[in-house]
Amino acid sequence: AQSVTQPDIHITVSEGASLELRCNYSYGATPYLFWYVQSPGQGLQLLLKYFSGDTLVQGIKGFEAEFKRSQSSFNLRKPSVHWSDAAEYFCAVGARSGAGSYQLTFGKGTKLSVIP
Amino acid sequence: DADVTQTPRNRITKTGKRIMLECSQTKGHDRMYWYRQDPGLGLRLIYYSFDVKDINKGEISDGYSVSRQAQAKFSLSLESAIPNQTALYFCATSDLGVNTNTGELFFGEGSRLTVL
Numbered sequence: 233a234q235s236v237t238q239p240d241i242h243i244t245v246s247e248g249a250s251l252e253l254r255c256n257y258s259y260g261a262t263p264y265l266f267w268y269v270q271s272p273g274q275g276l277q278l279l280l281k282y283f284s285g286d287t288l289v290q291g292i293k294g295f296e297a298e299f300k301r302s303q304s305s306f307n308l309r310k311p312s313v314h315w316s317d318a319a320e321y322f323c324a325v326g327a328r329s330g331a332g333s334y335q336l337t338f339g340k341g342t343k344l345s346v347i348p
Numbered sequence: 349d350a351d352v353t354q355t356p357r358n359r360i361t362k363t364g365k366r367i368m369l370e371c372s373q374t375k376g377h378d379r380m381y382w383y384r385q386d387p388g389l390g391l392r393l394i395y396y397s398f399d400v401k402d403i404n405k406g407e408i409s410d411g412y413s414v415s416r417q418a419q420a421k422f423s424l425s426l427e428s429a430i431p432n433q434t435a436l437y438f439c440a441t442s443d444l445g446v447n448t449n450t451g452e453l454f455f456g457e458g459s460r461l462t463v464l
Contacts, residue, residue: 241388264451275438275457276391283451322390326451334379334442335406336453340390 234259234327238339245313246347253308253342255323264326265306266336267297271319279321282306293317318346351375354439354456362464367426369459371439379442380422381453382406382414384435391438397422429463436460 235258245251257263264283268276280291287299297308306323323339352373361367371380378399383391393406395414403414411433413425426433437460440453 266452268455276453276455278452281452324453334451335393335396336381336440336442336451337393338383338391340388 234263234325234335234337236323236325236337236339238321238323238342240342241340242343242345244345244347247315248312251308251310251313251317251344253321253323253344255306255308255339256304257306257323257325258304259325259327261327262301264336265297265299266324266326267291267295267306267308268322268324268338269293269319270322270341276322279308313344313346315346315348318344320344350457352439352441352454352456354437354459356459357457358460360462360464361429363430365429365463367429367461369424369437369439369461371422371424371456373420373422373439373441373454375441375443375454376419377441377443377454378419380416381440381442382412382422382424383438383440384408385438385458386435394424394437426461429461431463434461434463 237256266281267279270276279295280289282289282299290296320341320343322341324336326336328334355370381396382394385391392408397416415423436458439456
């Protein structure tokens with residue numbers, strides 16, 4: 233079964249600083265990889281996804297992520313953080329089975345705080 | 349209107365009561381999911397359904413049941429609610445099929461349940 237690890241529970245950065253949120257996954261084949269963001273009191277919004285092709289993917293709100301198969305990682309980056317980026321970020325891995333089953337497994341999340 | 353609608357958005361109930369959370373979607377997706385979110389634990393899959401005749405248990409199905417009344421409707425029931433079922437519950441849909449590869453889940457805005 234697949235699993236996702238987000239090593240950082242809480243990160244605090246200054247507005248304008250760069251950001252990298254870490255995500256490591258465990259899965260035997262090429263996974264579908266996702267980053268979702270959850271603002272306080274809101275549902276989950278997809279930031280970006282990877283399932284094939286270019287390993288550097290661009291998402292909404294200026295975010296990008298790079299799939300590194302050798303490191304089983306899919307880290308999320310943003311060059312300059314805005315106060316509105318304060319939220320909780322979830323990495324997820326999707327995996328198919330031969331029977332056509334598909335599940336999305338989430339990491340435990342990283343809460344981002346932004347200092348003005 | 350939201351593509352994935354959950355009702356109620358907030359509910360407070362007492363131990364032992366039966367509770368139903370409802371989910372409806374206008375995306376035309378076959379696959380629907382119920383997740384539970386707890387602080388520090390991320391999202392955990394309760395049940396999922398790939399069509400009206402297909403219901404599958406997720407990793408934490410004990411104490412829950414589901415009903416897929418139609419392609420667009422998927423409800424979650426707590427037959428006898430207990431305090432440790434206090435959580436934020438999310439319904440999601442997916443368009444992943446035999447010939448599609450996106451794997452993205454589309455989430456409702458969540459239903460906050462408090463069991464006293």
